[in-house]
Amino acid sequence: MSGESDLTWAEVRRAAAQQLAVGTSANPEQEARWIVEEVSGVRGADLVGVELEAATAMGTQRVAAMVARRLAGEPLQYVLGAWSFRGIDLFVDPRVLIPRPETELTAQLAIDEAVRLGARRGRRAPFSGTEAACVVADLGTGSGAVALALASELPDAEVWATDVSADALAVARANFAGAGSIAARVRVGEGNWFAALPAALRGGLRVVVSNPPYVAEPEFADLGPEVAAFEPRGALVSGSTGLESITRIVADAPVWLEPRGALVIELDPRRAEPAVQLALDAGFAEVRVLPDLAGHARVLVARLG
Numbered sequence: 001m002s003g004e005s006d007l008t009w010a011e012v013r014r015a016a017a018q019q020l021a022v023g024t025s026a027n028p029e030q031e032a033r034w035i036v037e038e039v040s041g042v043r044g045a046d047l048v049g050v051e052l053e054a055a056t057a058m059g060t061q062r063v064a065a066m067v068a069r070r071l072a073g074e075p076l077q078y079v080l081g082a083w084s085f086r087g088i089d090l091f092v093d094p095r096v097l098i099p100r101p102e103t104e105l106t107a108q109l110a111i112d113e114a115v116r117l118g119a120r121r122g123r124r125a126p127f128s129g130t131e132a133a134c135v136v137a138d139l140g141t142g143s144g145a146v147a148l149a150l151a152s153e154l155p156d157a158e159v160w161a162t163d164v165s166a167d168a169l170a171v172a173r174a175n176f177a178g179a180g181s182i183a184a185r186v187r188v189g190e191g192n193w194f195a196a197l198p199a200a201l202r203g204g205l206r207v208v209v210s211n212p213p214y215v216a217e218p219e220f221a222d223l224g225p226e227v228a229a230f231e232p233r234g235a236l237v238s239g240s241t242g243l244e245s246i247t248r249i250v251a252d253a254p255v256w257l258e259p260r261g262a263l264v265i266e267l268d269p270r271r272a273e274p275a276v277q278l279a280l281d282a283g284f285a286e287v288r289v290l291p292d293l294a295g296h297a298r299v300l301v302a303r304l305g
């Protein structure tokens with residue numbers, strides 16, 4: 001049997017776009033392009049040159065299978081098995097939350113806090129010493145997106161990535177393995193929030209960042225079918241009020257942070273005010289909530305000392 005199909009990659013892409021247009025996709029042309037890029041292994045402008053060549057038979061079958069999954073409502077990121085976060089290519093599947101654009105801001109604010117407290121900034125700059133200059137932690141790392149952004153943009157930091165879900169940590173580990181030398185400074189801990197960290201880190205974390213579950217049980221049904229049916233419930237739902245995870249992290253953070261350390265937490269805009277109060281009650285001296293790109297109160301930044 002020949003390895004080539006009767007169709008060119010361009011024809012495969014156009015057929016995929018037509019099929020996707022019948023489903024719920026808001027952008028069938030773009031989604032078809034991403035699927036063909038993923039399957040052909042050829043991206044961006046390079047695809048233009050390759051598109052007139054015959055597609056492989058296996059590639060055509062893979063595109064058809066991915067289009068069928070998409071038409072069944074599965075999020076595009078899981079269908080592709082890949083997504084980008086602050087310029088880092090990540091593997092994602094339904095064991096982890098798909099990293100959201102607002103979490104890029106959360107990571108940015110955590111990096112800014114570490115730099116304000118003396119860490120060196122530098123995207124993929126080489127590690128400058130033999131010992132990490134500071135230690136930061138990403139609690140509830142999921143795909144490892146935030147931890148990898150920290151490791152990539154804080155070249156002298158040791159980064160702890162934790163999660164209570166062994167499944168999520170399997171995905172995070174795959175992403176760390178694929179990230180090259182920056183992942184040499186990433187450590188992994190499994191467990192409930194701070195309990196995943198070695199006791200020796202108490203009082204030694206410069207920055208703690210977390211995008212914890214912050215959906216209240218009764219709100220789960222409002223999340224939309226793609227989210228509710230495919231993304232891990234334990235990554236989304238916190239408890240009956242949506243504040244449970246944040247309450248735990250905020251209360252425990254002061255004993256784990258350096259005396260002037262900072263906590264950065266993503267939250268639901270509707271719970272910004274109680275979260276600020278929790279941070280003040282826990283002893284943080286300076287507490288702010290910053291807006292995301294849509295203008296919604298989204299990230300709590302709380303500083304000790």
Ligand SMILES: C[S@@+](CC[C@H](N)C(=O)[O-])C[C@H]1O[C@@H](n2cnc3c(N)ncnc32)[C@H](O)[C@@H]1O
Nearest residue numbers: 099140141142163164165192193211212213235
């Ligand atoms: C909203 S997801 C965030 C994932 C990733 N950090 C991101 O921003 O894309 C929340 C993560 O917290 C983890 N998680 C939930 N409860 C936890 C707990 N008690 N301790 C540690 N991690 C927890 C979930 O497994 C999930 O990976």
